Amino acid sequence: MILFYIDPGTGSMLFSIVIGLVTMLYFLGKAAFIKVKFILSGGKATTSKNHYPLVIYSESKRYWNVFKPVLDALERKAIPTVYYASSEDDPVFSVAYKHITSEFIGEGNKAFTRLNFLEADVCLMTTPGLDVYQLKRSRGVKHYAHILHSVDDATGYRLFGLDYFDSVLLSGEYQKAHIRLLETQRGIKEKELVVVGCPYLDELQKKVADLPKRKNESFTVLVAPSWGKSGILSRYGASLLDSLVQTGFSIIVRPHPQSKQSEKEILEALEMRYKAAQNLEWDYSNENLNVLSRSDIMISDFSGVIFDYAFLFNKPFLYVNSNFDARPYDAYDLEEQPWKFRVLPEIGVELQENDFGRIGQLILETSKSSILEEKRKNANATAWQYKGKSGEMVADFLVGVLAGLKESKDM
Structure with a gap:
């Protein structure tokens, strides 16, 4: 028996070609039928x-x-x-x-x-x-x-x-x-x-107004990364989470929904590593508003959740994106840096790997900045029009x- 293996990329291309030919023949045939009719x-x-x-x-x-x-x-x-x-x-x-x-x-x-x-x-x-x-x-x-x-x-x-x-x-x-x-x-x-x-921020804004008031919880840090090799969990994983757990703050990790498929092994290894950590929990709920509301500060990368957090709650955040690989994205074909990366240093604080040793202090400094708070409001007005x-x-x-x-x- 001879077995043939087709990798996902090739399979996708073959599917695209076949579907293209079939749809062309379908519409040509239909056009001829309508003409006869x-x-x-x-x-x-x-x-x-x-x-x-x-x-x-x-x-x-x-x-x-x-x-x-x-x-x-x-x-x-x-x-x-x-x-x-x-x-x-x-x-x-x-x-x-x-x-x-x-x-x-x-x-x-x-x-x-x-x-x-x-x-x-x-x-x-x-x-x-x-x-x-x-x-x-x-x-x-x-x-x-x-x-x-x-x-x-x-x-x-x-x-x-x-x-x-x-x-x-x-x-x-x-x-x-x-x-x-x-x-x-x-x-x-x-x-x-x-x-x-x-539309989605308009809709979420209504839900935020109906959220129950936060109970007296300890200072909470939300880790909400994107997925892929440039994402936090893939790039830093345990080195970041170890430092966060040691701060004594409550830590919530909310992986991107795609991570459960594309980074399954990474997630399983990290969950096992922190199984006994009393101050770290994982969140996979469908909607993120409750966990955003529960936290005092967020750590993310290039995920759009940064702006949900900053605009809906006007809360502080740290971000990691210095090594973002733009090659697979449209932004790679542009000389000018994307708006997101231009505005992030104005409304948040960049987190680098050499900051992990003092991450507790950095988190507290960021959470108290009134300058960052005002600049978040300005960015909000630019990006979210016709509220x-x-x-x-x-x-x-x-x-x-x-x-x-x-x-x-x-x-």
């Missing part, structure tokens, strides 16, 4: 029963806070919308919308296959990488819109993450410049860039795109 019907126009005006795709239930304010606004406007979910337990299925139809379409390649055959006027998603790998631009979709799911740089995605969208919805004006630079460098079509605010209005603004934009497409069709 048009002739046989005496020239009467027909429409596909599977064509939708507006589709929203959510690749995970953790993006519910991004889409809920938008769906609520669309519901109020009575705009028929189809919501495709890749989480079978997505919160959308427990909401009794009248104008929103929700459907579970599976995960990964199963979901991408469904989306690659999509027929819709407009499709909105948080998923980047359109027309790069498995997720292809469907010939049946007229307009693809991307909405950022954090107040981060728009160039923080993997290479070509936003290149082939028709529009990108931003949280602040500062995100526009670098997208335009990449478009010029790569010779690609300019996208429509619209500042709409940040409380983002859902309506996104809905208005989508309705405008639909109207424009209808108008061009009628001309």
Whole structure:
């Protein structure tokens, strides 16, 4: 018996090629069928029963806070919308919308296959990488819109993450410049860039107001890293956590959700190492607001949770990013440093490995800084525009795109 091994990267490329060919043949065949049907019907126009005006795709239930304010606004406007979910337990299925139809379409390649055959006027998603790998631009979709799911740089995605969208919805004006630079460098079509605010922060702000008041707990440090080789747990792991445990502070470690898949061995080794530590706990809850609220200061790296913490709670943080590897990201193609890394030294304190020996003192100094507190407020105003209005603004934009497409069709 001869066995063939295909590595994940090659498999992904083969899937992309096959799906591309299949979708092309599908739409060519459908176009021919519609043409024949048009002739046989005496020239009467027909429409596909599977064509939708507006589709929203959510690749995970953790993006519910991004889409809920938008769906609520669309519901109020009575705009028929189809919501495709890749989480079978997505919160959308427990909401009794009248104008929103929700459907579970599976995960990964199963979901991408469904989306690659999509027929819709407009499709909105948080998923980047359109027309790069498995997720292809469907010939049946007229307009693809991307909405950022954090107040981060728009160039923080993997290479070509936003290149082939028709529009990108931003949280602040500062995100526009670098997208335009990449478009010029790569010779690609300019996208429509619209500042709409940040739906998920608007939604979380409501929840923060309803959180129970914090009980008398000891001083608490939250470690909330991103994942990958540049993340805290992968880069420093025990050397950082050992120093934190020795401070006597209460320590909460909340790994990125992707770490449970991509860094499973690292997490298992660390959990075993600190199994007996009385002042260290692990948090894997779906939503992070409670643990953010419980802590007095946070340590992170290049994770967007930094801004959730600073903007929702105006609490201090330490960050580690001096050795961040930008090569896999769009930001690598830019000479100017991303906004995130320019603003971090102004609103937080960089933590370096040689600081681990005095980390307790550094934590206390950072937590008492009134200068950092004021600068966090200024950054908040820059990155999170139109507070409380983002859902309506996104809905208005989508309705405008639909109207424009209808108008061009009628001309």
